[in-house]
Amino acid sequence: MRKRLFSAIQPSGTLHIGNYLGAIRNWVKLQYDYESFFCIVDLHAITVPQNPKELRKKTIEVAKIYLACGIDPKVSTIFIQSQVPQHAEMMWLLNTITKVSELKRMTQFKDKSEGKGVLAGLLNYPILMAADILLYDTNVVPVGEDQLQHVELTRTLARRFNSKFKNLLVEPKALIEKEGMRIMGLDDPSKKMSKSADSSYNYISLTDSDEIIKDKIKKAVTDSGKSIKYTDTKQAIKNLINIYALLDNAKPADIEEAYRRKGYAAFKTDLAEIVISFLKPLQGKMRSIEDAEVIKILNQGAEKAREIAQIKLSEVKKIIGLIV
Ligand code: TYM
Secondary structure: OOOEEEEEEOOOOOOEHHHHHHHHHHHHHHOOOOEEEEEEOHHHHOOOOOOHHHHHHHHHHHHHHHHHHOOOOOOOEEEEHHHOOHHHHHHHHHHOOOOHHHHHOOHHHHHHOOOOOOOHHHHHHHHHHHHHHHOOOOOEEEOOHHHHHHHHHHHHHHHHHHHHOOOOOOOOEEEOOOOOOOOEOOOOOOOEOOOOOOOHHHOOEOOOOHHHHHHHHHHOOOOOOOOOOOOOOOHHHHHHHHHHHHHHOOOHHHHHHHOOOOOHHHHHHHHHHHHHHHHHHHHHHHHHOOHHHHHHHHHHHHHHHHHHHHHHHHHHHHHHOOOO
């Protein structure tokens, strides 16, 4: 039997090249080696303020992005989290073996929970993520570096459940590809590129127009000095070289060499062209996919996911002592 893979993206904000390079790009390759489940986690997306109309639109858009990037619905299962109610039910069960202190320690919670009135959903978010993963006997979870802590908690919960009750939950491994695992913000290379950034100059959205891409790259912060060097002391330019290298299948050293006598302006003009020529066909494919086609794929995906998830959920409930 093939090993299982599970991963997901929230349909919130706008998907950016960090999401592509840190996650989707790897999924496309891995789907042929693993039995893969790619989820659109709408229940996670409602843990922060959201607009219902926007959420519906984004959910379909994320599915189109998966398809346009090369996730093949004949090979992989694509589905919407809320259409598989087993996730929320499993989350409740795991909720009863999770310590509040473990949740409060999560970096993402700390970042997002500044101020008053922190919602329980935001705190419990990683338990739902653990439920997503554990329901499918997942072996590998390909994600960007920012999700590592959540996958570690998932492992802890699986181990705790197994030792408390019975060896029923598979301990998953995070699969993090070094390249692309942490694409930084264009306006602030000390922080990761983020959907929820205050300024749209932080990210390049997968749906940005050519003009916007050119403008954002032109305005991206650079380091002092003039040389195009791939080094830790020049985080801004290192990040831009990384994006260039990943999208153009080039080596950072070769890019350094090619721009040895050129300045930031020439480098940025070329980088904008590379980003545009990567995104153009992707955006064309997205536009060519009909909503009805996506909905059909998502319905079929949810049906398959529900069947698998229900088996695990029933086993877990029985072991805990619930009458099934
Ligand atoms: P989300 O929606 O924030 O991000 C989706 C994926 O994109 C990666 N990513 C990045 N990679 C590189 N550089 C960046 N700047 C960058 N920003 C985001 C993330 O690491 C992620 O892989 N909690 C998850 C969603 C989730 C999930 C799951 C993931 C819910 N359940 C189960 C895996 C398995 C999240 O918020 O991802």
